[in-house]
Amino acid sequence: MENNSRRDFLLTGLITAGLVSGCTPKTDPFEAGASDVALPSGKKVKLLSVDGEEIEVDEAFLKPVPHIPPVSNTEARIGIPGKKFVMVIDLSRCKNLKKCQSACNHAHELNPGENWIKVDPMQDAEHTAPYWEPTTCMHCDEPPCVKVCPVDATFKRQDGIVLIDSDRCIGCRFCMAACPYSARVFNWGEPEIAPAIASQPYSCETSVPQKKGTVGKCDFCADMTRMGELPHCVSACPNGVFAFGDINQDSVSNGAETFRFSDLIKDKGGYRLMEDLGTKPSVYYLPPVSRNFPFESGLENDKEQNK
Amino acid sequence: MENSITDEKIIADLLPQKFGKAGKIWVGVLTVICLIGLFAYYRQLRYGLIVTAMRDYVSWGIYISNFVFFVAISLVGSLITAIFRLAGVKWGAPLTRIAEIIAVAAIIFASLIIIVDMGSPERFYYLFTHGRIQSPIIWDVIVITTYFFISILLLYYPLLPDIKILLRFKQKSGNGLHKFYNYIGSFWQGTPAQFKLSEKAINILCITIIPVAFTIHTVTSWLFATTYRPGWDSTNFGAYFIAGAFLVGSGAVVVAMYVFRKAYHLEKYITEIHFEKMGRVVVLLSLLYLYFNMNEFLTPFFKMKKSEEGYLNGLFSGDFSVVFWFAILIGIIIPVVILLFRQGRKPLPMFIVGIMVIVGAWFKRYLIVTPTLLNPFLPMHDVPASYHHYFPSWEEWAITMGSLAGALLIITILARIFPIIPIQETLTEQHEKAI
Numbered sequence: 015m016e017n018n019s020r021r022d023f024l025l026t027g028l029i030t031a032g033l034v035s036g037c038t039p040k041t042d043p044f045e046a047g048a049s050d051v052a053l054p055s056g057k058k059v060k061l062l063s064v065d066g067e068e069i070e071v072d073e074a075f076l077k078p079v080p081h082i083p084p085v086s087n088t089e090a091r092i093g094i095p096g097k098k099f100v101m102v103i104d105l106s107r108c109k110n111l112k113k114c115q116s117a118c119n120h121a122h123e124l125n126p127g128e129n130w131i132k133v134d135p136m137q138d139a140e141h142t143a144p145y146w147e148p149t150t151c152m153h154c155d156e157p158p159c160v161k162v163c164p165v166d167a168t169f170k171r172q173d174g175i176v177l178i179d180s181d182r183c184i185g186c187r188f189c190m191a192a193c194p195y196s197a198r199v200f201n202w203g204e205p206e207i208a209p210a211i212a213s214q215p216y217s218c219e220t221s222v223p224q225k226k227g228t229v230g231k232c233d234f235c236a237d238m239t240r241m242g243e244l245p246h247c248v249s250a251c252p253n254g255v256f257a258f259g260d261i262n263q264d265s266v267s268n269g270a271e272t273f274r275f276s277d278l279i280k281d282k283g284g285y286r287l288m289e290d291l292g293t294k295p296s297v298y299y300l301p302p303v304s305r306n307f308p309f310e311s312g313l314e315n316d317k318e319q320n321k
Numbered sequence: 322m323e324n325s326i327t328d329e330k331i332i333a334d335l336l337p338q339k340f341g342k343a344g345k346i347w348v349g350v351l352t353v354i355c356l357i358g359l360f361a362y363y364r365q366l367r368y369g370l371i372v373t374a375m376r377d378y379v380s381w382g383i384y385i386s387n388f389v390f391f392v393a394i395s396l397v398g399s400l401i402t403a404i405f406r407l408a409g410v411k412w413g414a415p416l417t418r419i420a421e422i423i424a425v426a427a428i429i430f431a432s433l434i435i436i437v438d439m440g441s442p443e444r445f446y447y448l449f450t451h452g453r454i455q456s457p458i459i460w461d462v463i464v465i466t467t468y469f470f471i472s473i474l475l476l477y478y479p480l481l482p483d484i485k486i487l488l489r490f491k492q493k494s495g496n497g498l499h500k501f502y503n504y505i506g507s508f509w510q511g512t513p514a515q516f517k518l519s520e521k522a523i524n525i526l527c528i529t530i531i532p533v534a535f536t537i538h539t540v541t542s543w544l545f546a547t548t549y550r551p552g553w554d555s556t557n558f559g560a561y562f563i564a565g566a567f568l569v570g571s572g573a574v575v576v577a578m579y580v581f582r583k584a585y586h587l588e589k590y591i592t593e594i595h596f597e598k599m600g601r602v603v604v605l606l607s608l609l610y611l612y613f614n615m616n617e618f619l620t621p622f623f624k625m626k627k628s629e630e631g632y633l634n635g636l637f638s639g640d641f642s643v644v645f646w647f648a649i650l651i652g653i654i655i656p657v658v659i660l661l662f663r664q665g666r667k668p669l670p671m672f673i674v675g676i677m678v679i680v681g682a683w684f685k686r687y688l689i690v691t692p693t694l695l696n697p698f699l700p701m702h703d704v705p706a707s708y709h710h711y712f713p714s715w716e717e718w719a720i721t722m723g724s725l726a727g728a729l730l731i732i733t734i735l736a737r738i739f740p741i742i743p744i745q746e747t748l749t750e751q752h753e754k755a756i
Contacts (some may be wrong), residue, residue, distance in 0.1 A: 114705070132703035149699060162547065164458035165444075165451040184447055185370070185440020188458055189727065195550045196697045200380060203371030226369045227440030244460040286456050288698060 087179065090218040093171030098296075099234055100174070100261040101150070101245075102278060105302035106182060107253045108133070108146040110312025117250030121235070123222050125205040126216035130197075130232040131247055135309075135316065144309045148255065150247070151176060151197040152287065152295030158227035159198065160187035168229070174261075174296050175234045177218045183228035185201065194288055195295075198231045234258075234296075245271055253306065326589070328748055332486060335744045336493060337737055338585060348733060349565045351688030351726040358723015361716040362437060372441055372716045378701050378710035380692045384438040386561065386686040387721050390569070391431035391728070392465070392541045393562070393682065397570025398424025399534035400473050403527035412422040412598055415590055415742045419577045422741075423570070426731035428469050429725045437720055457543045471530045478523050481509040482516075482745035498738065538562045545689065551629040552693035561613040565682060568606040568653075572678030575599050577732070579672035579742050590742045593668065603674065611752045614649065632696040641692050644684050652681015 035308040057073040084090075099106050115131045120131065130150065135142040151174045160170050167182035168189055190198045205212070205224045212223045219236040235245035239258075243249075248256040256275060259266030264275045278284065340348060363691055365372050375382040401420035405413035438443050468626045484506030491499045509515060542562035555561070578599070582591045621629050622637070631730035636645045656674045659665040666672070695701075701709050713721070 045647065102414050127705050129703050134700050134702045136700070158549065162458070163457040164453055164462075165447045166453050170331075181440065182444075182451065184444045185442075186438070186458060187380045188456070188544065190377070191545075191550065191553075191694070192548045194698050196378065196701075199377045200370070202440075203369040204371075229440075254676065274629050308366065 056070060067173075073293075084215075084237075085219060086218040087181075087218065090177065090236070091169055091171065091179075093173035094174060094240060095172065095238075096262065097173040098261045099153070099239060100259060100266065101153075101228060101234070101248075101297045102257040102266050102273075102275070102284065102300060103148055103297060104255050104257070104282070105145050105147060106300060106305045107255045107307075108148060108302075108312070109188040109253065109307035110135075110146040110315050111251045112315055113252060114148060114247035114256065117246040118232070121246040122220070122230075122233075123207050123211055123224065124206075124216070124230070125201065125203075125224065128199050128201075128230070130199065130230065133312075134314075135312075145304070145305075146309065146312050147299070148247075149195060149197065149287075150297060151234070152195050152293065152297045153234055153297065155288040155294035158194065158293060162192045164166045164188065173237075173239075175236050175239075176231075177227055177233055178220075178221065178231060178235060179218050180216045180225045180228040180230070185227040187229065188258075194291055194293065198229050199231055201226050255291065324702065326751070327577065328751070331747055332744060334587070334589070335740045335742050335747065336487070336490060337740055340494060340567065340737065344584070344733075344737075346350070348730065351730045351733065353721045354726035355622075355730060358726070359719045361719035361723070365437070365716055365720070366442070366630065372714060374711055374714045374717060376711075377704060377707040378708050379691060381438070381690050381694060382607070382711060383687060383690075383713045383717055383721050384434055386683070387724060388431055388434045388597060389541055389562075389689065390683050390686045391427045391434060391724075393566035393686070394570050395427035395468070396429060396534050396538055396563070396566040397470070398475065400567050400570060401574060402731065403534075404528045406523075406527050407531075412595060414746055416574060416578065416595065417600075418480065418739070418741055418743055419581065420731050421472065421479075422572050422575050422735045422739075424472045425469075425476055426728040426735070428472060430728045433727075434471070434720075434724050437724075457540060457547050461493070461537070461752045464533060464540055468530070468533050471526055471533060475526050475530060477505075478519055478745070479743055480525045480739060481506050481519060483740050483743060485509050485511055486744050487740070488501050501738070520723050521602055521642045532718075535563060538566045545693075549698075550693050551626075551632040551696055552689075553621055555617060557613060559615050561617050564606065564610040564613045565685065568603070569612045569679060569682035571599065571606055572656075572675040572682070574698055574737055575603065575671050575675035579675070581736065582668070585730060585741065587742060589745065596668045596671045597663075597666045600674075602659045602672055603671075603678065604657055604660045607653050607678075609661060611653050611657070614653070619651075622715045628698060629696075633693055635692050636688065641688060645688055648681045648684040648688060649741065650681075651677045652685055653743045675678065 021093050027256050048058070053074060054072045058070040059073050059076060061069055061071055063069055082117055083159065106256070110133050112133055114128055115133065118124070118131050119129065125129065131148055133146055133148045135144055135225055136147045146288045152182070153174055155168055155170075155174065157168075159168050160176060164186060165168075167180075167184065168176060168178045170176050172178050185200070188198060190196075190200065201224050203228045214223055216223060216225065219233070219240060221230060224230050235247075238245055245256075248258045248267075254268040255269040256272055257266035257271075259272075259275060261275060261315040266273050266275045266278065276301070280296060282303075284298045284300050286295045286298055288295075324514055361372075373382060373384075395685065396420045401413055406417075436445055437705045439445065448459065448462055452462070454460075466501055484502050487494060487502050488499070488507070493657065494502065539559035539562065542558040544560035545557055575596070578595065579592050582588060618633070618636075634640050656678055659674050664670065695709075695711065
């Protein structure tokens, strides 16, 4: 209970102001050990909770916390020891809701119109059935993008994640040409980001802030995985399309359910995209059989951006 | 050349000349085009590559086409200077400086245009401080730099005896130029020992430049061929690029021969025989390029693999078919037909063929880059509608035209400063004939 209320108050509004606060209006926010007990000043500040509710907090309870240092560039390039991340996308569950996309765009402060997750309407041949296919970066074990990068701006970590160092990228876009999955996007102009975020130092694990003249792409939410949490797309999908986990532990989870990875792939006939290219993706797909939704149910949501 | 011409006459004919009225207008127009290109580049630096029409699918556009075009043209320096020299082709001697000047101008602008294409050009030096030798881009950086220096030296060494001659005409060259000649060439005495040394150096450069030239364009083709994309995933690409490069470079030399001959009245030095022989060279290279084109397109066409279907149909009968058949006809087939006739190898038709080859080659480079990018493996989806097409913005055109004008400007300036036909070599040849 205590923990929940603390998490609720990791407020988005505060983060943009450069503050992180753990306080509730009812109890002493700083718990035991806080020698400087804050006395209510009477001045109230309006804040937005993560639930979207507006709440009032006494100014005295807001305490500037030193900016939690993000992992260093070196650590971000090495990855989390002992892990090997993997994603499973169940095509039988997708109805093109695009919740994954909007959560991803929001979390990574993407430029409007830019998507790291795309949901493509696929039809493999004339007489085969159409289906919705969400695509992310495949985090290949033989990444063509990493092979061609001239300055080591995009790299493969030991935990399997492929990331981009925007402070290194020279914007030659060779990686975009090399990626057969068209997973990479480019910041053609100055990204439209709130100044407070744009001025933050770039972190390879959060991929924030995106910078003009550099490449961006899905990062498997490396910051979330470091905290042991699921990527934003996984938790945002109400239909449990995405499952994420560690192949070394042979387990993946979509938040509500946890599966044994090897069983899931075996039972449902999992496969990877463009296996013949030898890129060895870390993203597996389960075929669109015994579907939860008809293909047509996703069409309405597709109109907005695609004609 | 008739034996009656005296040394003085030859020197007077071949000394660099001040710009006439036409020359001044030409330089003025080129400068204006360059300035417009610079302004467009200023806008690109300020707002980012958003000012171009390139987007996430067509992530490379005419900048890269233009880069390939420049690298291709620059190869002619190695053909006319080195390959001809080593093969003992004597008639090519008066054309060597033209070829070398074109090579230097083209390779300079190839390097510049690739920086223009970068999203973060202020980090250019990362290529040297953080370079990864595994990346084909680094291979390109290394070989293009090497080729640039060898080309400069191949232009410079044969110039030294000419500079000694130029230094005798202080009046004609004016103070500034005289000082410049003095600075770069006063150490050259023309002693037999120096000639021997220079001869040796040029021979070594001629031998080294051939593999380097093959490498620059092969590596440039590998920027595409090392990817999986339809139309780029080809083992034929290196040879296909080299063949096309020699063709367009020869076309450029033919055009330059014609223009310099007219502008500087060099009919006695660049004769109809030179056009006749270059005509044969161009026919051979066109046929060679045609052969590689057939390899590049016919077998994929026969198979029609699903991943390549959209790309191939786009070229043969779809959105790009007009440009594709234009480039094949104008750039390869019609030149062959014209040049097969003796009348077609006269200066004026040769000039027209040269222009056709160059224009065809430029559009061919456009087709190498764009259609492939518009046919990705996964459908183009969840992007703004404008991402599905590519037509260059005015900034891209202005920068591209500016770079072409810039290359022509360098050629023009070098032709203003240095004798476009090697004087000393012409004299030596004359004397050998007299004996």
